[in-house]
Amino acid sequence: MPDSAPPTPSAVDTVRASLESRYSSATSLPTLSAMTSANGEENSMMATLRSLYLNPHTALAHTVQREDGTVTYAPGSRPYPPVRLLNPIEKKRVLVTGGAGFVGSHLVDRLMLMGHNVICIDNFFTGSKSNVAHWIGHPNFELIRHDVVDPILVEVDQIYHLACPASPVHYQSNPVKTLKTGFFGTYNMLGLAKRVKARFLLSSTSEIYGDPEEHPQKESYWGHVNCIGPRACYDEGKRVAETLAYSYQRQEGVDIRVARIFNTFGPRMNWNDGRVVSNFILQALKSENLSVYGDGQSTRSFQYVHDLVDGLLKLMNSDCDEPVNIGTQEEFTIDEFAQMVIDLVKKENGICESKVVYMDALQDDPQKRKPDTTKAKEWLDWEPQWKVIDGLRETVKYFKTQLEDEL
Numbered sequence: 043m044p045d046s047a048p049p050t051p052s053a054v055d056t057v058r059a060s061l062e063s064r065y066s067s068a069t070s071l072p073t074l075s076a077m078t079s080a081n082g083e084e085n086s087m088m089a090t091l092r093s094l095y096l097n098p099h100t101a102l103a104h105t106v107q108r109e110d111g112t113v114t115y116a117p118g119s120r121p122y123p124p125v126r127l128l129n130p131i132e133k134k135r136v137l138v139t140g141g142a143g144f145v146g147s148h149l150v151d152r153l154m155l156m157g158h159n160v161i162c163i164d165n166f167f168t169g170s171k172s173n174v175a176h177w178i179g180h181p182n183f184e185l186i187r188h189d190v191v192d193p194i195l196v197e198v199d200q201i202y203h204l205a206c207p208a209s210p211v212h213y214q215s216n217p218v219k220t221l222k223t224g225f226f227g228t229y230n231m232l233g234l235a236k237r238v239k240a241r242f243l244l245s246s247t248s249e250i251y252g253d254p255e256e257h258p259q260k261e262s263y264w265g266h267v268n269c270i271g272p273r274a275c276y277d278e279g280k281r282v283a284e285t286l287a288y289s290y291q292r293q294e295g296v297d298i299r300v301a302r303i304f305n306t307f308g309p310r311m312n313w314n315d316g317r318v319v320s321n322f323i324l325q326a327l328k329s330e331n332l333s334v335y336g337d338g339q340s341t342r343s344f345q346y347v348h349d350l351v352d353g354l355l356k357l358m359n360s361d362c363d364e365p366v367n368i369g370t371q372e373e374f375t376i377d378e379f380a381q382m383v384i385d386l387v388k389k390e391n392g393i394c395e396s397k398v399v400y401m402d403a404l405q406d407d408p409q410k411r412k413p414d415t416t417k418a419k420e421w422l423d424w425e426p427q428w429k430v431i432d433g434l435r436e437t438v439k440y441f442k443t444q445l446e447d448e449l
């Protein structure tokens with residue numbers, strides 16, 4: 043063929059071009075940090091996400107209780123939120139274990155809006171169907187009631203393994219089960235990743251650093267955990283989960299990612315799980331006193347859930363197979379944080395008569411917690427975009443609607 047003749051497109055090129063003109067590209071999808079910028083389309087994605095937790099709607103919108111003691115459930119009339127129409131080559135089958143929990147349900151929302159096929163597995167120990175009810179029946183979504191302590195076979199491309207109770211009240215209520223979830227749950231999901239050749243992301247935790255002697259905590263720090271204390275079932279469960287992940291990588295070549303998540307808050311947190319943020323907001327909304335365990339001088343850094351989900355998505359789709367801290371560097375004493383919640387609720391509600399009351403410190407409660415997030419910045423180009431106060435405002439609104447629904 044002479045040099046000047048245009049190349050004839052192959053059949054594959056033709057099909058690809060036709061697909062590209064019809065579908066969105068997964069690679070061009072904004073993360074939520076970009077969605078919050080001053081860009082019209084991106085802000086509308088944020089508005090969609092917000093509507094999913096502030097004005098939740100379910101597939102069953104109407105419940106009519108009748109005099110004969112029966113109930114009629116009528117299907118809701120609101121359409122599902124719009125999802126991207128992805129090029130089938132880029133559309134992934136994604137498994138989220140613990141997808142009906144606090145973090146998991148936000149991750150499910152994002153993956154669904156991105157246009158992927160999402161399978162959510164949950165045993166509803168601390169999660170709830172209502173967190174993902176707005177997707178039930180959607181052609182891209184499946185919800186499976188299953189306990190990860192038992193094996194399961196599903197064909198997927200990526201596994202986000204989040205299934206594990208995260209609040210001390212819940213994980214300490216059945217420490218043996220927590221350890222079984224940490225070990226057998228992770229073992230089963232890694233076995234699945236090996237079998238179906240899926241990439242596997244473990245949601246690990248800053249708790250693997252225990253009560254740290256190094257501040258802020260870098261990923262290279264080995265931790266300071268009391269292996270027989272009341273928190274050990276969770277901390278050691280996550281430590282062995284990391285060991286399992288790296289053993290599967292070395293021995294079986296499983297493609298793994300490990301996120302060390304620091305304290306996270308946001309809508310859909312359980313309000314009865316004793317975590318600092320939900321406790322404080324609920325107590326302030328009811329004008330009850332805020333219970334601070336210890337002298338209020340221990341520090342925490344709380345990240346907003348949308349930032350965490352950005353980090354998980356970026357990590358999963360990166361080449362980084364080392365553990366990565368995902369958390370914020372904005373650090374507060376518990377006293378400062380309590381005051382911030384009181385001031386915010388006073389501003390939102392016009393009234394809040396709460397004061398801080400001090401209780402005995404909890405055993406093995408870490409004194410300081412703050413991540414070094416240099417690695418996330420350098421490897422993932424990830425940094426938190428939400429100020430704590432903005433996330434708090436959003437969470438207060440959510441808890442307010444929850445309280446009103448209760449009344």
Ligand SMILES: NC(=O)c1ccc[n+]([C@@H]2O[C@H](COP(=O)([O-])OP(=O)(O)OC[C@H]3O[C@@H](n4cnc5c(N)ncnc54)[C@H](O)[C@@H]3O)[C@@H](O)[C@H]2O)c1
Pocket residue numbers: 139140141142143144145146163164165166167168169170188189190191203204205206207208209223227245246247248303304305306307312
């Ligand atoms: N929220 C945080 O501040 C935080 C911090 C560090 C790490 N993490 C990790 O992130 C993940 C999600 O945490 P979260 O805050 O959303 O907690 P969550 O309790 O709201 O969610 C956990 C979900 O896993 C489900 N689950 C628990 N055990 C299971 C089992 N054996 N089989 C199937 N499903 C099971 C629960 O029902 C729930 O839906 C957890 O792995 C947690 O360790 C969270």
